[in-house]
Amino acid sequence: MSRTMLTGLALLALALPALAGGVGEPVGALEGQDDRGQRHRLADHRGKAVVFVVWSASCRSSEAYAARLQALTRHAASEGAVVLGVAPHAGDDAAAVRQAKERQGLPFPVLLDPGGRLAGLLGASVTPTACVVDGQGVLRYRGAIDDDPTGARGDATPFLREALDAVLAGQAPARPETRPAGRPIR
Numbered sequence: 001m002s003r004t005m006l007t008g009l010a011l012l013a014l015a016l017p018a019l020a021g022g023v024g025e026p027v028g029a030l031e032g033q034d035d036r037g038q039r040h041r042l043a044d045h046r047g048k049a050v051v052f053v054v055w056s057a058s059c060r061s062s063e064a065y066a067a068r069l070q071a072l073t074r075h076a077a078s079e080g081a082v083v084l085g086v087a088p089h090a091g092d093d094a095a096a097v098r099q100a101k102e103r104q105g106l107p108f109p110v111l112l113d114p115g116g117r118l119a120g121l122l123g124a125s126v127t128p129t130a131c132v133v134d135g136q137g138v139l140r141y142r143g144a145i146d147d148d149p150t151g152a153r154g155d156a157t158p159f160l161r162e163a164l165d166a167v168l169a170g171q172a173p174a175r176p177e178t179r180p181a182g183r184p185i186r
Helices: 003-015 060-064 066-078 094-104 117-122 159-168
Strands: 031-033 039-041 050-054 082-087 110-112 129-133 139-143
Touching: 031 110, 050 066, 050 117, 060 066, 066 082, 066 159, 082 094, 082 117, 094 110, 117 129, 129 159, 139 159
Parallel strands: 050 082, 082 110
Antiparallel strands: 031 039, 050 129, 129 139
């Protein structure tokens, strides 16, 4: 391979965001500032399961999950788990995120992620994507919240809830990865 090609590949690698490893691997030091200016670090929740919802203030798919995310947040809190949102789209500034959270009734902090660095570390390519990280910082689930993106059926398979419950019980989720449907992260 020529020196020019190697240099080009090296530059390309530097330009791409770091991507997460697979399910079953540590996610690293995730941290960010939320829509209210508060700093959040995964390390602050050591020993607790953390659900990351890669979400967008302007994504219809994300909004369709609002009621289900409210219920999941209540369940997580009752079990000692934490829910954090991640907003990776360019238009997801603090004001837009606060307004969308209020309209949708979302009770969890949303980390602002311009450029999609955190979303990349979690391996998310669309909004919404859900991830469950165990108390040791290992990614245990990545994928869809459930299999009913519009919320029209009422009999959805609750992938995220099942994965969280398995992690809380010290078990591996039956479905460690599912395919989320939604808006591509840009």
